[in-house]
Amino acid sequence: MPRPHVLLSAAVSLDGCLDDTGEGRLLLSGAEDFDRVDAIRAASDAILVGAGTLRADRPRLLVNSQERRAGRVADGRPAYPLKVTVSGSGELDPGDPFWTTGGERLVYTTDRGAAVARARLGDAARVVALGAAVDWAALLDDLGGRGVRRLMVEGGARVHTQLLRLGLADELRLAVAPLVVGEPDAPRLFGPGAYPGGPRGRMRVLGSEPVGDVIVTRYAPTAPGTTDGVTAADRHWLRLACDLAADCPPSETAFSVGAVVVAADGTELARGHSREGGDPVVHAEEAALAKLPGDDPRLATATVYSSLEPCAHRASRPKPCARLIVDAGVRRVVTAWREPDTFVPGADGIGVLAQAGVVVAEVPELAAAAILPNRHLVTPTVS
Numbered sequence: 394m395p396r397p398h399v400l401l402s403a404a405v406s407l408d409g410c411l412d413d414t415g416e417g418r419l420l421l422s423g424a425e426d427f428d429r430v431d432a433i434r435a436a437s438d439a440i441l442v443g444a445g446t447l448r449a450d451r452p453r454l455l456v457n458s459q460e461r462r463a464g465r466v467a468d469g470r471p472a473y474p475l476k477v478t479v480s481g482s483g484e485l486d487p488g489d490p491f492w493t494t495g496g497e498r499l500v501y502t503t504d505r506g507a508a509v510a511r512a513r514l515g516d517a518a519r520v521v522a523l524g525a526a527v528d529w530a531a532l533l534d535d536l537g538g539r540g541v542r543r544l545m546v547e548g549g550a551r552v553h554t555q556l557l558r559l560g561l562a563d564e565l566r567l568a569v570a571p572l573v574v575g576e577p578d579a580p581r582l583f584g585p586g587a588y589p590g591g592p593r594g595r596m597r598v599l600g601s602e603p604v605g606d607v608i609v610t611r612y613a614p615t616a617p618g619t620t621d622g623v624t625a626a627d628r629h630w631l632r633l634a635c636d637l638a639a640d641c642p643p644s645e646t647a648f649s650v651g652a653v654v655v656a657a658d659g660t661e662l663a664r665g666h667s668r669e670g671g672d673p674v675v676h677a678e679e680a681a682l683a684k685l686p687g688d689d690p691r692l693a694t695a696t697v698y699s700s701l702e703p704c705a706h707r708a709s710r711p712k713p714c715a716r717l718i719v720d721a722g723v724r725r726v727v728t729a730w731r732e733p734d735t736f737v738p739g740a741d742g743i744g745v746l747a748q749a750g751v752v753v754a755e756v757p758e759l760a761a762a763a764i765l766p767n768r769h770l771v772t773p774t775v776s
C-alpha cells in the first residue's frame with residue numbers, strides 16, 4: 394500500500410511560535426482561516442496530532458461544517474476523518490474531547506506505551522504498538538495499509554519537526570499571524586537540528602495568499618527546479634541506489650549510501666555501496682567508479698545515481714566523491730537526498746559538481762528511501 398500524502402499544517406506568530414507559555418491555547422489565526430482548515434480536514438482521510446498537543450490544547454479535530462460532512466458521506470466516506478495521535482508514554486487522558494467526539498481514533502505508540510494507552514482508553518481508540526520506538530516510516534506504512542491516502546498533520550512542534558527532518562512531509566501549509574509572542578520558551582514550529590538540504594535546501598513556494606489577517610503560504614519541502622529532466626528511468630536507477638543503501642553494513646559514524654553508474658544507452662556499468670567489501674571507509678560512488686577503467690569512453694555520457702549527495706570533503710581519502718566524479722569525466726548526477734550537517738556541516742557536493750559543469754538533478758520523493766537506512770543519524774531523540 395502506498396504511504397499517504399503528508400500535509401503539515403500550522404499557524405505561527407511572526408517569531409515562529411506555535412503558542413505562548415500561558416495557560417490555554419494562543420489564538421493565532423481567525424475565523425476565515427479556521428474555515429479553510431475545516432475544508433482541508435474534510436478532504437483528508439486522517440488527521441494526526443502529537444500527544445503533547447492533546448494535553449496542551451484538548452482539540453476536538455472535527456469537520457465542523459455539516460455540509461462538508463454530508464459531502465464526505467455522499468462520497469462513501471465516514472462523516473469525520475480518522476483521528477490519529479502519537480504517544481511514546483501512552484499517558485493519554487480519556488476525558489479529552491479527542492476521544493469522545495467525531496469518528497474513529499487510532500493511537501500509535503511503543504510496546505511499553507501500548508499497555509498504558511489500552512488501560513486508559515479502553516474502547517475509545519485502537520492502539521497500535523510499533524515496537525521499542527515509534528518509527529514514522531512504519532507509522533505511515535501502517536496508515537497507508539488502512540487506506541489513508543491524505544494525512545493532515547496539525548502539530549505540534551515535535552511531530553512537525555520529525556516529519557520534516559525525515560523528509561516525510563510532502564507539503565507544508567503555514568498561516569503566519571501578525572503578532573509577536575516574544576517569549577524565549579514558547580514552542581517553535583521547527584526545533585534546532587539538521588534538516589534535509591540543511592540551510593541551503595530552500596523550499597519551493599506553491600502559493601501564498603492573505604486569509605483574513607493571516608498570510609497562508611504553501612511550501613513543497615524540496616529545493617527549487619531540481620527535478621527538471623528527471624525521467625522514469627532515472628527514478629528506477631535512483632531507487633536501486635536507495636535499495637543498495639539499505640543493504641549497507643550499519644554504522645554509527647558514517648552514512649549508508651548506494652550508487653549506480655549507468656551508460657547513456659541505459660546499461661548498468663557499475664554499482665557500489667558504503668563500506669563495500671569490508672572496507673570501513675569506502676564510499677558508494679568511489680566503490681562504483683573504481684570498478685571501471687579511468688579511460689572508459691562511456692563515462693563521458695554516463696549518469697551517476699547516488700542515494701545521497703556526493704561528498705565534498707573527506708578525511709579518509711585524498712579526493713571526495715564529487716571530485717572523483719568530475720575527474721572521471723561524468724557530466725550528470727541524479728541524487729535523492731542532500732547531505733545533512735551530521736558529520737560535515739555545510740558540505741556542498743552538489744555545488745562542487747555544478748561548478749565543474751556537472752548537471753545535478755534531485756528527486757525529492759525518493760529522499761525518504763535514501764534517509765531510511767540513516768534515520769538513526771538524523772532522527773531527533775524523543776524522550
Ligand SMILES: NC(=O)c1ccc[n+]([C@@H]2O[C@H](COP(=O)([O-])OP(=O)(O)OC[C@H]3O[C@@H](n4cnc5c(N)ncnc54)[C@H](OP(=O)(O)O)[C@@H]3O)[C@@H](O)[C@H]2O)c1
Binds near residue numbers: 404411483527
Ligand atoms: N499553532 C498551531 O498550529 C499548533 C498546532 C498544534 C499544536 N500547537 C502547540 O504545540 C505545542 C505542543 O507541541 P509539542 O511539541 O509539545 O507536542 P506534540 O508534537 O503535539 O507531541 C509531542 C508528543 O508526541 C509524542 N511523540 C511525538 N513523536 C514521537 C515519537 N517519535 N515517538 C514516540 N512519541 C512521540 C510524545 O508523546 P508522549 O509524551 O505521550 O510520549 C511527545 O511528547 C502546544 O503548545 C500547542 O498549543 C500549535
Ligand SMILES: [Zn+2]
Binds near residue numbers: 713
Ligand atoms: Zn563520498
